[in-house]
Amino acid sequence: MSIPADLRYTPEHEWVSIEGTSASVGITEYAASQLGDVVFISMPAVGATVTAGEPCGEVESVKSVSDLYSPVDGEVIEVNADLESDPALVNAEPYAAWLFRVRVAGDAALPPDLLSAAEYEELTKSAG
Amino acid sequence: MHERLGASLTSFAGFSMPLRYTSETAEHLAVRRAAGLFDLSHMGEILVTGPDAGAALDYALVGNLSSLAPGRARYTMICAADGGVLDDLVVYRQGEGEFMVIANASNTATVYGELAARAEGHEVLVADATDEYALIAIQGPASAGILGPLTGLDLSAMKYYAGAFGDVAGRPAWVARTGYTGEDGFEIFCRPSDAEAVWEALMAAGAPAGLVPAGLAARDTLRLEAGMPLYGNELGPEVTPFEAGLGRVVKFDKPGDFVGRSALLARAAEGPRVVLAGLTMRSRRIPRHGYPVVADDADRVGTVTSGAPSPTLGVPIAMAYLEPGDHPGLAVDIRGQAAPADLTDLPFYRRST
Numbered sequence: 001m002s003i004p005a006d007l008r009y010t011p012e013h014e015w016v017s018i019e020g021t022s023a024s025v026g027i028t029e030y031a032a033s034q035l036g037d038v039v040f041i042s043m044p045a046v047g048a049t050v051t052a053g054e055p056c057g058e059v060e061s062v063k064s065v066s067d068l069y070s071p072v073d074g075e076v077i078e079v080n081a082d083l084e085s086d087p088a089l090v091n092a093e094p095y096a097a098w099l100f101r102v103r104v105a106g107d108a109a110l111p112p113d114l115l116s117a118a119e120y121e122e123l124t125k126s127a128g
Numbered sequence: 129m130h131e132r133l134g135a136s137l138t139s140f141a142g143f144s145m146p147l148r149y150t151s152e153t154a155e156h157l158a159v160r161r162a163a164g165l166f167d168l169s170h171m172g173e174i175l176v177t178g179p180d181a182g183a184a185l186d187y188a189l190v191g192n193l194s195s196l197a198p199g200r201a202r203y204t205m206i207c208a209a210d211g212g213v214l215d216d217l218v219v220y221r222q223g224e225g226e227f228m229v230i231a232n233a234s235n236t237a238t239v240y241g242e243l244a245a246r247a248e249g250h251e252v253l254v255a256d257a258t259d260e261y262a263l264i265a266i267q268g269p270a271s272a273g274i275l276g277p278l279t280g281l282d283l284s285a286m287k288y289y290a291g292a293f294g295d296v297a298g299r300p301a302w303v304a305r306t307g308y309t310g311e312d313g314f315e316i317f318c319r320p321s322d323a324e325a326v327w328e329a330l331m332a333a334g335a336p337a338g339l340v341p342a343g344l345a346a347r348d349t350l351r352l353e354a355g356m357p358l359y360g361n362e363l364g365p366e367v368t369p370f371e372a373g374l375g376r377v378v379k380f381d382k383p384g385d386f387v388g389r390s391a392l393l394a395r396a397a398e399g400p401r402v403v404l405a406g407l408t409m410r411s412r413r414i415p416r417h418g419y420p421v422v423a424d425d426a427d428r429v430g431t432v433t434s435g436a437p438s439p440t441l442g443v444p445i446a447m448a449y450l451e452p453g454d455h456p457g458l459a460v461d462i463r464g465q466a467a468p469a470d471l472t473d474l475p476f477y478r479r480s481t
Contacts, residue, residue, distance in 0.1 A: 033136065036345060037153045039437040040412040058463075060414050062152050062436055063345055065463075091151065 001124065002029050004095055008071070008110075009120035010053075015095065016071040016114065021105070023072045024098040027059065027090060030124045035061035038090045041068070043079040043100055050076060050102060052111040057099075059090075071114060074102035130167065135343060145170055148343040155346035156439040159309055160477075162338025163268030165330055166347060168315070169323065172236025173261045174229040174243060178252035181225045183384070188246035189217065190369065190392065192382035196221040201289040201306050204377050205369055206239055211391035212365035213372070215239050216357065218306055220291050228257075228302070228317075232359045246387060262323035266330055266339070267313030267350075269479075274334035275314055279303060288312070297329035308347065310354025311479055349436045352445065355406065355475030361417060361433045362404060362447055368392060370400040371449065373474070402430065402449040406472035407460065409444040412437075413467050415460040421448050422466060424457030432460060438476060445476050 007015045013031035017024045032038065042058040050056045050070035057068035078101040083089055089097040104110065115123065130137065135146035146167060148155065158164050176185060182194030191204030198221050206214045215235040220228045231239040240256040247254050266275055272283045281294035281303055291304030299322035307313040318326050331339065348358070357363050357372050369378050369392070378392050409415060415435035423429045435446035446460065446469070459466035 036136070036148055037151050039153075040414065042413070060412075060437075062349065063147075065414065065416070088151075088153070 001033070002095070003117045003121050003124075005117045007095070007117065008114040009117065010069060010071045010114065011123060012067075012069040014069055014071050017098075018104070018110065021103055022077070023074065023102045023104050025071060025100055025102065026098045027068070027094060028120070029094040032091045032094045035059065035064060035066065036091075037062050038087045041083055041087050041090070041099060043083075044070070044076045046076050046079060048076045050074060068099070070102065072102050072104050072110060074104040077101050077103045130341070135341070138344065146341070146343040148345045149341045152343065152345035152349065153439045155340055155342035156349050158338060158340045159268040159311055159342060159346065159350055160440055161268070162340075163266055163270040163274055163313070163334055164309075164340055164342030164346065165327065165334070166265040166267065166342050167323075167327070168263040168265050169261070169320070170233040171263050172231035172233060172239065172256065172258045173263075173317065174231060174236070174240050175255045175257045176227040176229060176243060176247070176252060177225055177255075178250070179225050180250035180252045181227050184243075184247040184250040184252045185219065185227060185229075186382055186384060187250075187386050188243050189219070190378045190386060190388060191219070192379040193219055193221070193227065195382070198223055199290055199292055201291055201304055203289075205363075205374070206242060207368065207388035207392065208365060209388055209391065211368040211388045211395055213359075213363045213367055213369060214242060214365065215359055216363055220302070220304060222291070222293070222302065235359060260319070261317045262320045262326075263315060263317055264323060264326055264330070265307055265313060265315045266334070267307045267309040267342075268311045268339075270334070270337045270339065271311075271313045274330065274337055274339055275303075278329055278333055283314075296326050299326055301326070308354075308356055309350035310356070310475065310477055311350075348434075349439060352434050352436055352447065353438055353440055353475065353477035355447070357404070357447075358434060362449075367402070367449075368395050368400070370395050371402050371404065373404045375400075399452070401452075403452050404433070404474070405430070405448055405450045406474040406476055407432075407435075407446040407448055407458065407469040408441070408472045408476070409446070409460070410468045410470065412444065413462045413465075414444045415446040415448075415462060415467070415469070420461040421450060421469075422459050422461055423455040426466075429455045429458075435460075440477050445472070447474070
């Protein structure tokens with residue numbers, strides 16, 4: 001199970017990649033494999049304000065539905081239109097298939113409780 | 129063994145069972161287009177044997193089992209005295225006085241207990257033989273072509289809902305043309321110690337034809353498309369076979385009394401209290417077990433029993449119990465939002481023959 005070292009993670013199995021003031025958010029390979037085939041993603045609207053740790057959408061798989069949590073505070077500036085027609089990209093390439101992008105206020109706005117790759121790996125191991 | 133194949137396992141009725149091997153959608157489509165191989169060893173096998181076996185089952189179950197010809201299978205149910213469904217069953221008549229009753233895993237103990245109690249006074253032996261059988265199902269249009277060369281049985285002569293003792297990959301087995309996917313296919317009951325050899329022989333023979341291992345997640349969407357009820361979803365002690373649209377399995381004209389007869393007669397006369405319906409969704413969110421079904425005026429008219437994205441149809445589908453009558457503007461309340469749905473005749477999918 002791959003957990004790229006250059007990303008940060010949430011306990012709810014999102015990954016986040018920060019470039020300047022833009023944060024790309026996706027779900028981890030572990031989450032995708034636990035969910036099974038993802039069939040629909042309810043995204044936050046472009047322009048919406050999201051809050052770290054708060055639900056901002058839903059991920060529906062064949063067998064279950066899960067809340068999608070924002071890892072960061074900010075404004076949604078883009079959602080991945082490719083996932084509208086092919087949500088299973090999340091299963092095929094979980095770290096390429098970003099879900100949405102958020103404009104964050106800067107490094108200072110990053111929540112301190114985001115996990116490193118090592119910490120996230122620990123969490124998935126203890127979850128079995 | 130399944131963990132070696134990369135299966136994602138789920139705990140089900142005390143068994144560790146494969147939920148999916150790779151992608152449940154790909155497994156589902158493989159069964160529709162080629163074939164899938166399922167390990168269903170969790171299912172219960174109860175043997176009912178003796179000179180009165182047919183008569184005992186006629187009393188214990190709602191169907192007419194004494195009329196079943198040896199070598200044939202029948203879908204039937206076991207009901208409580210009040211008509212509520214205790215389980216749905218497939219019964220094979222393996223010989224004149226030999227029947228094998230297949231129960232859902234979580235109900236095997238109940239079914240065994242009821243059959244033993246209801247057999248009192250009959251010259252018959254009831255035995256829970258679940259531990260003596262593994263069950264491997266090969267399902268899909270390519271199934272006969274894959275299984276045929278591995279068995280001495282003449283599959284072309286085996287009708288749907290028939291079965292015979294024979295061999296698969298040199299191992300003794302009861303092979304039946306039955307299944308729970310809406311496709312042609314076979315169910316192979318063999319000794320647990322032979323199961324891995326049978327599985328591997330089928331995979332080796334079938335892989336070139338597109339056979340893939342398939343898990344319980346694909347099995348659930350396959351049976352839903354085929355409009356087949358699942359115990360715990362569409363069936364349970366709170367409904368009779370009539371609510372589930374399966375009143376035809378209740379045989380009032382068979383000889384003698386049977387458990388549930390008077391309650392079921394009354395229900396047949398007064399009509400079902402709810403009706404099992406098919407729903408096709410107009411949007412992409414998935415209706416799931418327990419979600420409310422509402423009509424135009426936001427009145428609740430029913431409850432979803434099973435729902436999933438249909439890989440064959442490309443839209444979410446569901447089965448639901450609805451109050452009898454017309455319900456304009458049907459919708460499923462999906463976590464607070466009304467998602468419009470269209471009534472659809474069951475089954476959603478029927479194979480072309």
